[in-house]
Amino acid sequence: MKRFGGFTAVDDLSFEVPEGGIFGFLGANGAGKTTSLRMALDILRPTSGAISVLDRAPGLKGSGEIGFLPEERGLYRQLTAVETVTYFGRLKGMALAPARSAARALIDRFGLTAFADETVEKLSKGMAQKVQLAAALVTEPRLLILDEPFAGLDPVNQAMLEEVVLERARSGATIVFSTHVMQHAERLCDRLILIARGRKVFQGDQAQARAQLPTRLTITAQKAPRGLPGVAEVRSLGPAGEGWTDYELALAPGASAADLLQACTSDGFPLRRFETRQASLHEVFLHVVGEAEAEPQ
Amino acid sequence: MNPLLLVATREFRQIIATRSFWITLLILPAALIATQFAARFIAKPVGSAYVLVDESGRYAPAIEQRLQLIHDRQVLTELAAYAARWGIRPQGAWAAGSHGVSEAEIAGFEATGGVAGAEAQIGRVKPKDAPDFRPSPPEFIALPPPAGVITDQGPARFGATLAPHQKGEVATAFGSRPLTLGVYIPADLGGAGGPIRMFTNGRADAELIEQVRGAVSQVLRVQSLRASGIDLAALAKAESVSAPISVSAPPGGSGRDSLALRSALPLAIAYVLMIAIVISGAWLLQSLLEERSNKLLEAVLACVTPEDLLFGKLLGVFGVTILMVAVWTAGAAVAAFAFHGVIAQMVKPALGLLSSPWIPFAIAYYFLAGYLCMAMLYLAVGSVSENMRDAQGYLTPMIVGITLPFVLVVNAVLRNPDGLLPRVLSWIPFYSPFAMLARLGSGVSPWEVAGSGAVLAAFVALEMVAIGRLFRANLLRAGQGMRLRDLPRLLRPQSA
Incomplete structure (x- = not known):
């Protein structure tokens, strides 16, 4: 738990991030994502409770094993790109020569070779963002924590960042990133946690998340499919011609589309179309977080 | 390298790379040399x-x-x-x-x-x-x-x-x-x-x-x-016929002229201390607010403790200050000894004070401790401000707070170095560096130096702890102004 005066920013939040893979830390603005990440990094201390990161209490011991890209991003304007990345490498315990060498490699990797020795104030915003990312990656961390990493990035840099995240994950690192943009989470996350008002409202993989909402189908039939097994809601979408009508169905929790299709076949219920549509993470988010936000505090 | 030293090194390099540093550094020696040239070549003879x-x-x-x-x-x-x-x-x-x-x-x-x-x-x-x-x-x-x-x-x-x-x-x-x-x-x-x-x-x-x-x-x-x-x-x-007059001078160089002469060096150091604090205070503030202004505080705090960041900055700025004072001293020495002017005539006999074995240590100690004692005020302001605009509001009262003791103490000491006021002020931390530096030329006792120095050291240690906590507590309070009633809570350990 973390309180700021009378305000509880994080409340009874417990979760575990499995090693390896990409873990999404999702929530609306002000849900407590940044505060939780700050506590994991020992930038803030919890009011109560315990945190363990890489099998030890948060702190700077072994900080080289953790890379961090904060939501608020800035750089020392008078340092060059290479000096910046080297400086952060050294702060995390690297010796000068390896830090400088790693910095050069990352600067090259991000296509900034020509600007390696330019001061940050002369770089474009996009270039500066790459330098920030390089500073987080310079120690090749086992755990990479990214707080709203896609905020403020143009589509090209978003794609570049996604690529870097996937590459780090493939090399065995654990990635934890917070976001409120579900499309990124949908593309990247193996597992995720949803928080609202500082509390956990869901934790699991994407399939489990989608299962939070009923499966929806669109069918084209000659009559309304009421009474079929597992159908919870039926809504007519209008005539489809030649006596056929489009319907949207919502299945009851636990019911499967396959079972319904099998029932239609065995009962001789005529169909011209049978399409299942899984809930998006965005819909799950709105459903789960919206309910939690609507609850009285 | 220790993170604190890394922070200090970066601060040092950053400040000495600025144009304002070089202007500040060179303006005093240039003025001294120009004064000597002016005295030699421009000044008109009287008569x-x-x-x-x-x-x-x-x-x-x-x-x-x-x-x-x-x-x-x-x-x-x-x-x-x-x-x-x-x-x-x-x-x-x-x-x-x-x-x-x-x-x-x-x-x-x-x-x-x-x-x-x-x-x-x-x-x-x-x-x-x-x-x-x-x-x-x-x-x-x-x-x-x-x-x-x-x-x-x-x-x-x-x-x-x-x-x-x-x-x-x-x-x-x-x-x-x-x-x-x-x-x-x-x-x-x-x-x-x-x-x-x-x-x-x-x-x-x-x-x-x-x-x-x-x-x-x-x-x-x-x-x-x-x-x-x-x-x-x-x-x-x-x-x-002329009235017979016998003039008796105070014994052993205790006259006003001799006192002024022997106090010249420590008084000059007290002046330099005050100037150094005021100038480097601005650097300290800018340095302390840099991460917050440039939105890189979190990234840095993921690598170093707030205390390493705070005191690394202090160390870096202190290094710059020492460099500046060294250059000023060298400039003054060149001006004095190369031109053999009035300054040289003052400086040479004034250096006689350093023949006492403990005086150089006392001067160095009071300069260092005095600097730390006053610099903590700037760190405190930097800790509770979000940007330079915030900090400006505190600067005027703070500079008055720093210069007032100096003026008060130096005047009191020059009037009577062994008077009650100078002796009392020698034990009050914000006054003691100036009071003791000003009194060193008048023959202050070693036990008084040791006692006052110990009180000052304890006070500086307390300041460091308190301001370390204040800095940590205020690090990420963006947009939340600090209220005075919050201060006791913020000064408690682990309040972040």
Whole structure:
């Protein structure tokens, strides 16, 4: 738990991030994502409770094993790109020569070779963002924590960042990133946690998340499919011609589309179309977080 | 490398890369050197020249004697000051220090060789590093009438032919001087010849005119007395009577001049300390607010502790300050020793204080501890401000808070270094660095230095702990102004 005066920013939040893979830390603005990440990094201390990161209490011991890209991003304007990345490498315990060498490699990797020795104030915003990312990656961390990493990035840099995240994950690192943009989470996350008002409202993989909402189908039939097994809601979408009508169905929790299709076949219920549509993470988010936000505090 | 040292190194490099640092660094030595150059090449010599025409020849000797007396008195005063400054114990009229010198004493001084005799005596006993004694040139220099000046056709003709020479400067034995005055004394003064005629260049020295008038009046009085039948020998004897004076100087260099001389170095260091704090305070503030302003605080705090960040910045800025003070000191030394000016004459004897083995350590300690004590105020302001605009609101009261103790303490110490106020202030942390530095030249006891130093060290340690906590507590309070009632809670450990 973390309180700021009378305000509880994080409340009874417990979760575990499995090693390896990409873990999404999702929530609306002000849900407590940044505060939780700050506590994991020992930038803030919890009011109560315990945190363990890489099998030890948060702190700077072994900080080289953790890379961090904060939501608020800035750089020392008078340092060059290479000096910046080297400086952060050294702060995390690297010796000068390896830090400088790693910095050069990352600067090259991000296509900034020509600007390696330019001061940050002369770089474009996009270039500066790459330098920030390089500073987080310079120690090749086992755990990479990214707080709203896609905020403020143009589509090209978003794609570049996604690529870097996937590459780090493939090399065995654990990635934890917070976001409120579900499309990124949908593309990247193996597992995720949803928080609202500082509390956990869901934790699991994407399939489990989608299962939070009923499966929806669109069918084209000659009559309304009421009474079929597992159908919870039926809504007519209008005539489809030649006596056929489009319907949207919502299945009851636990019911499967396959079972319904099998029932239609065995009962001789005529169909011209049978399409299942899984809930998006965005819909799950709105459903789960919206309910939690609507609850009285 | 330790993260604190990494932070300090970056701060140091960043500050010395700025243009404002170099301007600040070089402005004081440049000013010192420029002052010395100005004193040497630009400053105009004092004094003026005059031309005297005495038709009767009765008054000129009295005028010259009177003006010579003024110069001799000036030289004797300078000799006394020189002897006191360099610890020379001479024999003669200038031995008793600077006080009113009688005409008889001046006559005695002249009888024993005058300035040349005094210089010979000084040469035998003066310290090796003491400069030669150089008497000031006379303030009023008598000149023969310049070529073309007509002196035998009455005062009007004299004035008219002298006037062109009074427009610029004329050559004298002591260099060029303005010819401010022409004096024409007719043979029948006050009778058919009329009054003394004086021709000025518009800027004549009133004292010179007064001295001429006085000398001539004296001759006229003697003539009048002689005409009245008064015994002139008795009159001369009576005029030579001078009240006996014995001036006692404080023993062992405890006089005001000696005290000022021995206090010069520690006082200069106190001044430098204050200037260094005010200048480097601005750097400290900018440095402390840099991460917050540039939105990179979180990224840095993921790598270093708030305490390493805070004190690394302090160390870096302190390093810059020491560099700046070292350059200033070197500049002052070059200016002083290369130009052999007034500064050199002050600095050399003032360095004698350092011969006591513990004084250099005490000076270094109070400079360091004083710097830390005051710098903590800037760190506190930086800790509770979000940007320079926020911090500006605290700066004026803070600078007043820093300079007020300095002014108060230095004045109190110079008035009476062992007075109650300086002794009390020596134990109050914000005052003690200045008070002790100012008092070191007056012979403060080692136990008092140790005790006051220990109190100061304890206070600085407390400041470091408190400001470390304040900094940590305020690190990420963006947009949330600190209220005074929050302070006790913020100063508690682990309040982040």
